[in-house]
Amino acid sequence: MKIPYYPGCTLNTVAKGFDVSARESARALGFEMEELGQWNCCGASFPLSPDNLMGLTAPAKVLASAARMGDAVTTLCSVCYNVLKRTNKALRDDGEKRSVVTGFIEEEYDGSTEVIHFLEVLRDRVGFDRVRESVKRPLGGIRAAAYYGCMLLRPAGEVGIDRHEGPTIMEDLLSVLGCEPVDFPNKIECCGAHLAMTRTDVVERLSGNVLESAVDCGAEVVVTSCPLCQYNLEKSQAKVAERRAGYRHVPVVYFTQLLGIALGQSDEMAGLGENRWDVRPLLEAKGV
Amino acid sequence: MARIGVFICQCGNNIESTVDTKSVSEEMEKVPGVVFSCNYKFMCSSPGQEMLKEAIKKHKLDGVVVSACSPHMHEKTFRKACESAGLNPYRCEIANIREQCSWVHHDKTKKTGTVKSNDLTRMTIERLKRNRPLKKINIPVNKRALVIGGGIAGIQAALDIAEGGREVILVEKEPSIGGNMARLSETFPTMDCSQCILTPKMVEAELHERIKIYTYSEVEGLDGYIGNFTVRIRKKAKYVDEELCTGCGECIEKCPFKASSEFELGLNKRKVIYTPFPQAVPNIPVIDAPNCTMIQKGKCGVCAKVCGPKAIDFEQTDEIVEEKVGAVVVATGYELMPNERFGEYGYGRIKDVINGLQFERLASSSGPTGGEIRRPSDGKVPESVVFIQCVGSRDEAKGVSYCSKICCMYTAKHTMLYKHKVHEGQAYVFYMDIRAGGKRYEEFTRRAIEDEGAMYLRGRVSRVYERGGKVVVQGADTLSASQVEIEADMVVLATAIVSRTGADTLAQRLGIGYDRYRFYNEYHPKLRPVETVNAGIYLAGACVGPMDIPESVSMGSAAASKVLALFSADEMAREPIVAGVDKTRCNACWDCLVACPYSAIEKEEVKNRQGETVRWNARVNEGVCQGCGVCVAACRSKVIDLAGYTDEQVYAAISAF
Numbered sequence: 001m002k003i004p005y006y007p008g009c010t011l012n013t014v015a016k017g018f019d020v021s022a023r024e025s026a027r028a029l030g031f032e033m034e035e036l037g038q039w040n041c042c043g044a045s046f047p048l049s050p051d052n053l054m055g056l057t058a059p060a061k062v063l064a065s066a067a068r069m070g071d072a073v074t075t076l077c078s079v080c081y082n083v084l085k086r087t088n089k090a091l092r093d094d095g096e097k098r099s100v101v102t103g104f105i106e107e108e109y110d111g112s113t114e115v116i117h118f119l120e121v122l123r124d125r126v127g128f129d130r131v132r133e134s135v136k137r138p139l140g141g142i143r144a145a146a147y148y149g150c151m152l153l154r155p156a157g158e159v160g161i162d163r164h165e166g167p168t169i170m171e172d173l174l175s176v177l178g179c180e181p182v183d184f185p186n187k188i189e190c191c192g193a194h195l196a197m198t199r200t201d202v203v204e205r206l207s208g209n210v211l212e213s214a215v216d217c218g219a220e221v222v223v224t225s226c227p228l229c230q231y232n233l234e235k236s237q238a239k240v241a242e243r244r245a246g247y248r249h250v251p252v253v254y255f256t257q258l259l260g261i262a263l264g265q266s267d268e269m270a271g272l273g274e275n276r277w278d279v280r281p282l283l284e285a286k287g288v
Numbered sequence: 289m290a291r292i293g294v295f296i297c298q299c300g301n302n303i304e305s306t307v308d309t310k311s312v313s314e315e316m317e318k319v320p321g322v323v324f325s326c327n328y329k330f331m332c333s334s335p336g337q338e339m340l341k342e343a344i345k346k347h348k349l350d351g352v353v354v355s356a357c358s359p360h361m362h363e364k365t366f367r368k369a370c371e372s373a374g375l376n377p378y379r380c381e382i383a384n385i386r387e388q389c390s391w392v393h394h395d396k397t398k399k400t401g402t403v404k405s406n407d408l409t410r411m412t413i414e415r416l417k418r419n420r421p422l423k424k425i426n427i428p429v430n431k432r433a434l435v436i437g438g439g440i441a442g443i444q445a446a447l448d449i450a451e452g453g454r455e456v457i458l459v460e461k462e463p464s465i466g467g468n469m470a471r472l473s474e475t476f477p478t479m480d481c482s483q484c485i486l487t488p489k490m491v492e493a494e495l496h497e498r499i500k501i502y503t504y505s506e507v508e509g510l511d512g513y514i515g516n517f518t519v520r521i522r523k524k525a526k527y528v529d530e531e532l533c534t535g536c537g538e539c540i541e542k543c544p545f546k547a548s549s550e551f552e553l554g555l556n557k558r559k560v561i562y563t564p565f566p567q568a569v570p571n572i573p574v575i576d577a578p579n580c581t582m583i584q585k586g587k588c589g590v591c592a593k594v595c596g597p598k599a600i601d602f603e604q605t606d607e608i609v610e611e612k613v614g615a616v617v618v619a620t621g622y623e624l625m626p627n628e629r630f631g632e633y634g635y636g637r638i639k640d641v642i643n644g645l646q647f648e649r650l651a652s653s654s655g656p657t658g659g660e661i662r663r664p665s666d667g668k669v670p671e672s673v674v675f676i677q678c679v680g681s682r683d684e685a686k687g688v689s690y691c692s693k694i695c696c697m698y699t700a701k702h703t704m705l706y707k708h709k710v711h712e713g714q715a716y717v718f719y720m721d722i723r724a725g726g727k728r729y730e731e732f733t734r735r736a737i738e739d740e741g742a743m744y745l746r747g748r749v750s751r752v753y754e755r756g757g758k759v760v761v762q763g764a765d766t767l768s769a770s771q772v773e774i775e776a777d778m779v780v781l782a783t784a785i786v787s788r789t790g791a792d793t794l795a796q797r798l799g800i801g802y803d804r805y806r807f808y809n810e811y812h813p814k815l816r817p818v819e820t821v822n823a824g825i826y827l828a829g830a831c832v833g834p835m836d837i838p839e840s841v842s843m844g845s846a847a848a849s850k851v852l853a854l855f856s857a858d859e860m861a862r863e864p865i866v867a868g869v870d871k872t873r874c875n876a877c878w879d880c881l882v883a884c885p886y887s888a889i890e891k892e893e894v895k896n897r898q899g900e901t902v903r904w905n906a907r908v909n910e911g912v913c914q915g916c917g918v919c920v921a922a923c924r925s926k927v928i929d930l931a932g933y934t935d936e937q938v939y940a941a942i943s944a945f
Contacts, residue, residue: 156685157685163631165630165631165632166631166632185751185753185754185755185760189751213753213755216755
């Protein structure tokens with residue numbers, strides 16, 4: 001099985017481990033993520049005003065390029081997923097928008113390509129049972145908090161890899177890998193997102209809440225699928241440590257990193273050295 | 289030659305503004321068979337009717353066409369007028385030139401409307417010419433009523449019918465009558481104790497000589513038609529002989545096993561042999577068979593050993609009884625939407641998140657805490673309680689689109705009950721709007737806010753979760769445009785009121801309509817609110833839609849008065865617009881029987897002199913037929929006709945177009 005794959009900018013630069021661990025995991029599970037021949041930035045945010053069609057052109061180019069390679073395209077980054085999925089729906093459902101946008105990018109595209117997140121590929125096309133069979137190094141019951149953030153789930157009806165108020169897809173994967181998933185109340189709260197550039201105080205508060213609630217519920221590691229969430233959660237830990245005595249930093253990793261380790265990848269391949277708070281001592285302590 | 293009179297109504301300006309009624313009148317005079325024609329401002333007024341009567345006498349009319357509003361409005365009025373002038377009422381026909389003409393056309397030159405009115409009236413004239421005089425159908429009436437559902441609406445209906453001198457059969461699914469009202473602690477807006485006002489009615493129903501109560505029973509099927517129904521009732525096995533049992537309660541006391549109490553909504557346990565609550569009517573326990581070790585495994589039998597009158601019977605089985613009744617009142621009530629659907633509010637996951645009915649039980653002196661407000665997780669008295677309104681109501685995306693109507697009131701009541709019992713406690717209410725329409729209702733919610741210190745926050749809650757033994761509620765206060773987070777000890781959800789599970793099945797058994805939420809449809813939502821499309825079946829209470837106690841009681845009484853009116857004569861007259869089969873040509877294919885939505889078509893045997901069956905044909909039961917015409921369309925041999933709308937009449941009308 002080959003599946004067209006759109007990495008997005010971040011995975012080519014600061015989140016390389018996310019990209020490599022996923023591709024290698026795919027190989028171990030018997031399919032290939034085939035990178036789009038030509039791709040550009042997705043725009044990194046879906047335009048909030050309905051008549052801003054310019055914001056749809058960049059993702060539309062990506063989708064048109066994907067359509068030439070297959071009937072579906074997968075991504076890893078939550079933001080890319082959100083933007084592509086919503087653009088695709090807009091182009092599919094609204095003929096007027098479609099004709100303006102495709103006219104502008106001078107490419108034909110009708111919205112028929114399916115945008116699926118890598119987690120959905122694992123659940124629906126590979127199957128978690130198959131993943132379970134392929135696990136070489138079970139993760140020793142690490143208490144892992146699956147942090148979804150907003151982009152994988154909302155707005156309901158447009159995106160949504162799972163129930164938007166009570167998702168479990170990531171927990172289901174983590175338990176297959178031998179982790180002990182930790183449910184925590186803030187798992188679908190916002191991390192502060194782009195405000196990292198203008199209002200760091202807001203990000204520190206929101207991401208701090210996520211971290212504290214995860215840690216309070218017993219998490220030893222926080223798992224995400226979004227480079228921006230990952231960045232914000234790592235960055236905010238200093239502030240949390242300031243406001244909370246005895247706070248111990250918690251590693252924030254991509255789900256594919258844990259997947260990769262469980263499937264037998266090396267630490268380098270899984271990009272464990274890229275994380276600001278190292279997860280390796282924890283893995284060691286659990287005997288992985 | 290026919291002698292037809294045509295009367296064109298202006299309906300003030302309703303018709304006249306887009307129809308030139310004078311010209312229509314003149315045009316109709318030219319139609320062969322029309323001997324009189326006129327227009328008038330309000331045909332339905334007394335002078336209008338007088339004019340009609342005089343014209344019938346003066347011109348010796350043998351048929352009347354009134355071009356006016358929909359026949360739903362005034363067909364009866366005009367037919368009555370005709371009858372009093374000596375004409376067969378079914379020789380009066382209505383041409384609808386208001387709803388189907390003047391209201392939908394906006395041509396101020398009146399051209400479109402006038403031409404169409406001409407057509408409609410002419411068609412009706414041609415139909416009328418071929419109209420046979422019809423006679424009302426008289427059918428006998430069995431003067432006993434069935435009431436389905438023993439909540440407050442059903443009890444009220446049963447009592448009123450019984451007081452009116454007629455026998456009533458009251459069927460209740462649970463082991464006791466009382467319904468949801470029996471669960472409530474106090475009632476808005478007067479704050480009188482629910483049990484105190486309900487139990488006397490329950491006892492009155494039990495002791496009434498003309499009321500027969502079947503508890504722990506369900507309606508399995510209904511056959512027949514208005515005045516002549518046969519109902520099949522399944523009496524579920526109670527494993528207790530109702531004749532022998534004295535209600536001493538010894539068996540309940542000695543039963544060693546417990547199960548979750550349905551009446552207490554899981555807040556408490558009950559014995560496996562139980563009455564749902566102390567004031568149960570009848571005060572006869574039932575055995576919860578799936579949880580009884582004697583019935584399941586043949587071990588125990590303690591209840592049978594201690595029972596003095598030997599009333600316990602483990603061999604008992606369900607029993608089907610048949611009763612003949614003339615009318616049915618459906619009062620099956622409501623239930624709350626399963627809150628599990630709202631994961632973000634933590635119901636079912638967080639113990640201290642409960643629903644409104646559970647709070648009623650906590651506040652009730654007969655409830656699991658004896659009336660003290662204690663939270664379910666650890667029995668602690670909550671220092672603060674958050675009430676969330678509109679959980680599922682007015683929520684097209686996740687719940688139902690309608691307003692559950694009583695939650696604003698009962699939530700205000702809950703805050704007061706809480707304040708009265710926990711003086712230091714603080715109640716918070718998240719609401720969308722406060723809808724307190726009703727006598728002394730607005731004053732009641734104001735009292736909760738202004739005098740009883742409930743903190744009302746206008747906004748929605750996004751999330752409820754546990755933190756350190758507290759329940760944290762995150763929400764928005766839209767009036768101050770701020771986000772709020774409240775650490776509460778307990779959360780109460782005002783969950784949407786929904787129809788009973790199985791409401792659709794029952795509706796299908798009874799042949800009555802229901803909406804997309806499985807609430808039962810009234811015949812007319814304003815003017816015939818307790819009747820259904822199936823004549824003889826009436827509605828009462830929250831099976832129609834969310835409603836409070838006063839409304840349910842009013843509806844119960846209204847349904848009872850309809851039943852008593854039906855029972856006031858030995859026979860009842862029905863409209864003769866029914867289908868009829870030409871039996872000589874029917875080839876018994878039974879397509880009509882399958883098509884009929886009212887089960888009005890029966891198979892009829894034709895026998896020869898020797899008593900041998902020679903053939904079959906379809907027969908229309910005129911008591912059941914609603915004159916919808918579906919069988920007419922379904923009949924392949926074209927042998928069914930609808931009185932007043934025969935093929936001949938309809939073709940004549942079309943030809944006149």
